[in-house]
Amino acid sequence: MVEQPAVEPGVRVLHGFVSADGGLNLWAESGTPIAVPAGAGRAAPWHPFAVPAAGLPLGDRREPAVLTLPSTGAGPLPSPQVGLPPRRGVRRARAWRVPAVGVPFLDADLAAEFDGRVSPGVRWLIELCGFAASLVRRGRVLPGVRLDGPRPVAYWRPVLIGADAARHATLLERMPPACRAETPGPGTSLSTAPVPAVTGALPPEDLLAVALGRLVDGLVRTRLVEAGVTPAADGWLGALTGEPEFDAPAGRLDELIGALDAWFAQAARGSEVRLCFRLSDPREHEPVLPGDVQLPEGAWRLEFLLQAADEPSVLVPAADVWRDRFAPLRRWTSFPQERLLAGLGRATRLYPALGDALREAHPAEMLLDTEGAHGFLSHAALLEEAGYGVLLPAWWRRRSGLGLSLHVRSPEPIAPVLKDRTTGLRDIVDYRWGLALGGRTLTEDDLADLSRAKVPLVKLRGRWVFLDPERLAAGLAFLARGGGTMTAGDALRVTRLLPPEELPLPVTDARGEGWLADLLRGELDERLELLAPPAGLTAVLRPYQIRGFSWLAFMDSLGLGACLADDMGLGKTIQLLTLLLHRRDGPALLICPLSVLGNWQREAERFAPELRVRVLHGADRTLDVTGTDLVLTTYATAVLDADALAGIDWDRVVLDEAQHIKNSAGAASRAVRHFPARNRIALTGTPVENRLAELWSILDFVNPGGLASAHTFRARFAVPIERYEDEEAAARLRQATRPFLLRRTKADPGIAGDLPSKRHVRHLCGMTTEQVSLYRAVLDELLDRLGEPGETRRKGLVLAAMTKLKQVCVHPALLLKDGSPLPGRSGKVDRLEEIVDRALGGGESALVFTQFAKFGGMLAPHLAARFGVDVPFLHGGTARGARDAMVEKFQQAQRPGVFVLSLKAGGTGLNLTAANHVVHVDRWWNPATEAQASDRAFRIGQRRDVHVHTLVCLGTLEERIDQLLSDKGVLAERVVGSGEGWLTALSTSELRDLFALAPEAIVD
Structure with missing residues (x-):
């Protein structure tokens, strides 16, 4: 045994697995690295986070185990229970050596002795041990004899019939892969377990059989010894309590094995x-049939x-x-x-x-x-x-559980949408606790009946119910707290956010008087009164837009912040402008990305000409809100002028494209939270892009503290939902956010009829000989230089090579930067010309997106010369006035045209419904970002089907990553993140496989 290092501090997670002989084993993972012992690389790499055997629960020391665990090129993936962020990279199975101990039996008390967290594998082993103990306790076992080596072996085996067979099948189905992670050595078999020998790759059904058989055999022998049963006879009867091996004449042995097997087979068939x-x-009033006796x-x-x-x-x-x-x-x-x-x-x-x-x-x-x-x-x-x-x-x-009820009384009655005074989450409300059963609060008479009941089976309100005595006692003790006052925000947190373990019972009934009662029950939107659009609006709202505006106005009247999370293109702009016309009690501040600043100014002039709008942007900007209804500015300006903006009492602060504050620690997020406002509104089509923390950041802006602190939100919602797929936590989060978030998608029944369809087409493009030679040259250079030392150096090499390979896939001139002509040198450009030619020939316009601004600058004049049309190019360096002019000219053009856009500069906020073809020349590899760009054309106002064309080079890294995104579907962005940094974690062999050029890539 290698001498183990001292245990490092930090979070520890207990894991379990079954070895080939059916034994139960434990090992532990730390949240901090452990020093690797000397000589650790002899068999397999040492797991860098494996806790030494000295830090494990008591058990039998064994040689370090070799486990096959999910990994990336950078090392083993941390288990979710450790609490570390997920590691990016291509996942694969890899063998790791860990110190482990063997234990004869596992129960909850043994697991509790370990001061860390318990993995699903350990919980499964505890359940398996409980099943084995239940079989032995109920006598569901029979003796058996089998030949294993030169001498026969006596053993006890489980009899699985009826409910036991079903439970066994459930255990097999739910066996975590980690429980069978031990890497079998050459010639490994299950022959040492008290079941017939099985060889091979140790499939789960065989591993469960040997583990259950070993547990049952050991438990029966222990119980017999404890009961003082010691058969005096030698042979197989004695072997059932002592040493398993025994001696028997060959002729009698065959007869004994046959009789015991027949006995077992008969028992296993069960009773018919x-x-x-x-x-x-x-x-x-039970009906009595003829001959029946009245009870x-x-x-x-x-x-x-x-x-x-x-x-x-x-x-x-x-x-x-x-x-x-x-x-x-x-x-x-x-x-x-x-x-x-x-x-x-x-x-x-x-x-x-x-x-x-x-x-x-x-x-x-x-x-x-x-x-x-x-x-x-x-x-x-x-x-x-x-x-x-x-x-x-x-x-x-389906008995109803006992819960708490909360009765609240708001100082304000349920108000109409318009009223003189606003309320809010800081209001003080009266409250009174009670007990609820089946969502109905128990009366004083009900509680009196419960106190008189001799058993927890009582009849309440005409129906029988069962009340757990311990839960009833905990609930009654909690009622002794009586009533009092709390803020409306505290009432919301108690009923909506706190998990059941932080209260003696869950809150199952929240009712009372006033607007807060409706909020607690999730019925606030049912009180909504649809408003007529204000007279100053020069537009016709669709029914769902009227409801969105009315909802914003209602939340505004209650003093509650709101997040309008409609899909892109459904008219969040017009709904917000309608609200601003509906009620103007002071200046409103609207913060948006630079790319849509002009769009807001133009839309306000078009649809709400009564609004007095001022733009705060540019080097000569001045902040003067006198006689102003709406101040428009950008996130960058809001950060620069944060102190000046914080010195004004705004009537409303509105964030457009609110995902810009998804990082609550970012400069923009910190700045906008300090702007005083009577009401706050967030507009976003993507409230969650990658993590639930983004949703918290947006909703905490609109109603500070409404979702508790970031740390509490992460512990109660983000971790359980994102890592453990906790449906209960997801339901609580939906309940908690529903009052403040209105989300409509283009697929909703009331909206789908207003939009055409969106069709996705993937074009697999070949490469020219020039592209192939450049691709190979970049790949060869990368593989030659990957041996250079330094992690930072390696990351830079991989990212640089990946960018070059993508440039080669687009066009050689983009990589060479020599200003050479475009025609005839790129499979993608040839396919792009075909798509544009068909679109223009059909009288339709196209948007062309690229992440490479330099290529956009080359592509725009090439397409203009090729098709004889004006081709504007919008990129990050385009001035705001020029942006607005480009968009307006494209939208109002009488002839079909082509618009080239940089993905970063033109991927959000713009309304370009004049086009119904969208072409992605190169891949950003973030589905959410590409979908946002496609939605520049797929918006309200689009009356034709939208065709989204994605160009992918055949047989290259583009096709392989595109396949990964297609396989992962909606979770793709969580696999690859929001960029390409995950590629740097791959090993050299993985990079070679991913970047390799397939023979089918060459087309000329």
Whole structure:
């Protein structure tokens, strides 16, 4: 054994896996690197975050294990439980050596001894151990003998029938890949486990079989020793409690193995008919059929039935069995009465109260009082686990949980959309806690009934309910807090944001008086009154735009910030301008990207000419809000003039393209949060681009503190949802954000009819001989220089080479920077000319996007000369006035045309519906960014189908990454991030595979 280093501080996560012999093993991962021991690279690389064996729970020391774990070229991927950000790069399986210990059994107490977090693999192993213990406790085991080497081996094996077989199948289905991560050595088999030998790659079903068999065998032997059972006989009976190996004559051994296997096979088939229990609750007006006996008032009926094991719908009451009316069961058994009595006799060991029924000659049912019914319900799960059928009242299966209710009273009544005074989350409201069941608050009489109940099975409001005594006690203790006052924001956080563990019970009913009650119930938008557009608006709003404007006005009247997150092109601009016309109590500040500053100014002049608009931009800008309704500025200017803007009491502060503040620590985000405003509004088509932290940043701007702190939001929502796909946390987040966020997409039924369709076409372009030679030269240079030392140096080389390869795919002149002509030298340019030629020939216009501004400058004059049309080029260096003129001229042109745009400068905010063809000459490799650019044409006002053309070079890195994006779909941006930096984490071999040039790339 290699001497292990001391344990490093930091977060530790306990992992588990099953070895080839069926043993359970533990290892741990740290959140901080561990010093690699000397000689660690002999077998496989040492896991850089593996905790030394000295830091693991008590167990049997073993040689370091070699585990196959998900990795990138930079190392093993951290498990989600560590809490580190996900690592980018191409994922692959790779072997790592870790220190590990073997444990005979795992339970929750053992896992709790470890001061770190427990992985799903450990939780699965704990569940497996619990299943094995349940089988042994219920006697679901049989002895067996098998030949394993020169001497026979006696062992105990599980019998899996009925519910046990289903649970076994569930365990197999849910086995985490990490539990079978150990890399088997040459010739590894499962022959040392107490089941028939299995060789090969250790598939999950075999690994589960050996693990369960080993656990059952060890548990039975332990239980027998603890009970003092020590068979005096030698041979196989003695081997069932002592050493597994024994000696036996060959002739007798074959006979013994055959008899035990036949016994096991018969037991494994299970009974064809099983005893079933059906519990019926008392009914005040139960119909009585002829011959039936009226039940005493308040009595519960526990019926005995026989049920076909493979056809549960075949049920025969015990009364019919005793009357020889069991024709439906004759297919399965000829002795139903014996099966009935035998089943009751065995069930009595689990539920002793059944002994009263066995005193009758022909037991058919039992009548129970409420306490007796609760006793049976308490044993129902145990009977079901033992293989009996159990039919319970429907309300028991879907019983409502006990929760807290919160009654609040706002100082203001529910207001119409227009009112004199605004309210807000800082308002003080009265509150009173209560208990709720099924979403209904319990009255004083209900609580009195609960206090008098002898068992937690009570009848409330005409229906039976079960109340957990511990939860009831915790809820009653919490009620002692009484009522009081809190802010409306605190009431929202308590009911919407706090997870159940921070309150004794979840809040299941929030009601009261005033606007806050509607907010808590998520019904605020149901109070919405649709408003007529103001007289100063010179546009006709669509129905969904009227609702959006009315919603903004309603939130404004309540003093609540709002985020209008409509898809791009649905008219967020016109909805906001309508709101500004509707209510003007002071100057409003609107902050937007530079690329759409002119668009806002032009749209305000066109649709809201009554608004007095001032633009704050440029070197000679002055801030004067006298007589001004709306001040337009950019994010960059807002940062530069932050102190001056913070010195004005704004009526509203509005952020357009609010994803610009998605980084809450960024300069723009910090600046805009300090601007005082009566109300705040965010406009964005992409409230979440990559991470939920972006949503928090936007919504925290519109309602500061409404989603708690960034740290709390990350712990309660971002981590559970993004890493663990926690549906409960996702539901809580939807509930918490719903009142403040209005999201409509182009696919919504009320909107889809207003838009044409958008069609995506991927064009696989070949490369010319010149392109191929340049591509190979760049790739060869990269591979030659990758051996140079230095991580920073390596990253720079990879990114530079990737950029060059993309330039080669576009056109040789872009890489060579020699000003050489474009025609005939690029497969992409040839295909682009074909697309533009077809579009112009059909009387349609096209937008051409490229991320390379230099290529845009070459492409625009080339297309203008080729097709004889004016081709403007918009890029980051284009002045604002020139941008506006370009857009206006293109939109109002009578003839079809072509517009070349830099992706960064023209990818957001612009309205270019005159075009219905969009061509992406090169790839940005961020689907959200490319979709935003395509939506310059796919917007309200577009009346033709939009064709999005993506040009991809065949057989190159472009095609491979494009395939990755297509495979990942909507999650692609989380795989590759928002740029190409993830490529730098790949190993040299991975880069060679990704960048390699396939033979089909050459077309000339």
